[in-house]
Amino acid sequence: MTKLDPIEIQSPQCPVPLRDYPEVILAHGGGGKLSSELIEHVFAPAFANEHVTLLSDSTPLNLPNQQIAVSTDSFVVQPLFFPGGSIGELAVNGTVNDLAMSGSRPLFLTAGFIIEEGLQMEQLLRIANDMGRAAKTAGVSIIAGDTKVVERGCGDGCYINTSGIGVLLPERAIAIDQARPGDVVIVSGTVGDHGVAVMSVREGLEFETQIQSDCAPLTALVQAMLDAVPNIHAMRDPTRGGVAMSLNEIADASGCGIELDDESIPVRGPVRAACEFLGLDPLLVANEGKLIAIVASSDADRLLAAMKAHPLGRDAAIIGRVIEDKNRLVVARTPVGTKRIVSVPIGEQLPRIC
């Protein structure tokens, strides 16, 4: 527990300086005075909301109804900051999107930090502020928090767990086992941006155009979609394992096959080029602001129009259809007319992407 040179770090919303430490030290996670300072100067101003002070061990809340959805996700992305986002935005949007995909309105998040001793205090402030801003954008309140600090070499800067509570929207029965033969598969935009953006900075790759993560909260897009087509059958945000993983989960849960048209899958030029260079299949690369929707073919055009009218669905496209297949395979028709099986990855092409 070395005391470092004093420095005054001023949080934008907090007038009192955070004393003495330009870096996070073990004592910041000890539950004592320095832990309280970290909460007071870094997290409380960044997460400010009407529900809590973040200083108590548990937070009482009133829910608008008794049907809730709950989700949890840990974020270990490396590097902590990447083109288009940071671990802070990812930690909020990732859990918000998991809740939104189940047809619930995300309301509350908890935030658990595991910080490696030596993280720059300025970086932690940026992460906290990114989280606070992302929460505001997504319409959720961060209502409980926890900070642990581990010794140098026992972490990697900062890991964040967020758990979320949403209230189920009335009469929605969106679930990944609701896809039916004849349904249409829609993706809300270009595929692979997040994974390639993180990978390119991590590997020091430079492409002609800088590739940005698509990290975004999907709540407003989902609301617009449900307003247009209340009866969406299934939704999924294709994060780890990409579109391939999500579609295989839907096919498997619903007992159907899925057939994609390779040419109709939107992929940005630079992302496609990077994937070719790195030997990646864009369908397997993680997205953090995209969704897949499965809908009856009679509703598909209406849904697509509603998606295209929303900024996060501008590049939405019909990419395939649900078919009968007792083997529950996802296949893609290539431009030359052949078919290939889009299988579930065994592990992941790109570790530490979220």
Added chain:
Amino acid sequence: MTKLDPIEIQSPQCPVPLRDYPEVILAHGGGGKLSSELIEHVFAPAFANEHVTLLSDSTPLNLPNQQIAVSTDSFVVQPLFFPGGSIGELAVNGTVNDLAMSGSRPLFLTAGFIIEEGLQMEQLLRIANDMGRAAKTAGVSIIAGDTKVVERGCGDGCYINTSGIGVLLPERAIAIDQARPGDVVIVSGTVGDHGVAVMSVREGLEFETQIQSDCAPLTALVQAMLDAVPNIHAMRDPTRGGVAMSLNEIADASGCGIELDDESIPVRGPVRAACEFLGLDPLLVANEGKLIAIVASSDADRLLAAMKAHPLGRDAAIIGRVIEDKNRLVVARTPVGTKRIVSVPIGEQLPRIC
């Protein structure tokens, strides 16, 4: 991503072997097939409950009412297994106890794992089974989970975040700002067991008697206490920062002072000896199955009797009283009649204790 020698690990509740890997590898956290296998063979059997399969991204739940309490905590204890418990039991009981202290009945937990590549699969199975057993004992269901795997040297075996949801018990107004001058301070048992138990194995210390962690869920004890005395003013589980931290938080929040009688604080002989040897103050050492209750003096005897009648409150004792003090100090009267200030630790005497 090295493939290791094949091995068959059989989970006690799961007939299908977990293929190939005696250790956790990066791909187990990739969201692909190996992630699913880990869920299916390690977590799902260990956490089995009526609410979920743990395989979806979010879990819909029905709550008995709309007033809830929410809590989150990350666990980074080292070593993962210690006399009297493991990180698995700690991760369940820690969050359960935070909820119980607010006068709520814990119902649901989420579990987020950050595993270091190379963790023995057998250890992960033990941790998961410990969590499942602890959840059953505490009467909570683990209803959502997430697993990330980080490279060797970027973690320390296994970190666990648990977030919890409880329903507020009717008409309870237990809060740490409710202590009043004249109130009595009760502790539910001996102090310092958990911290010293972990520290002794970590430092390779051997004492004549092996010191066991007190790790336990406090829900049943709290229920028995509330049945006897509905109007408990404040409760706190003295974990990180120990009894000293909890009492200082209560004094500070309530605007009072607290006076302890050093001699009345129960400390096991071997724990006292170890603290003397290690230069620790037992009041600053973490507990994981103890609580402090603040209650009107007219209710104190009844509450103490109810606590002593419960196995987890057998050694309960009145250790002090709340006094008027605009400086909000916690002081302890020593056996020789002098007073010392029991102050908030700046950091923590013992890092990585929970």
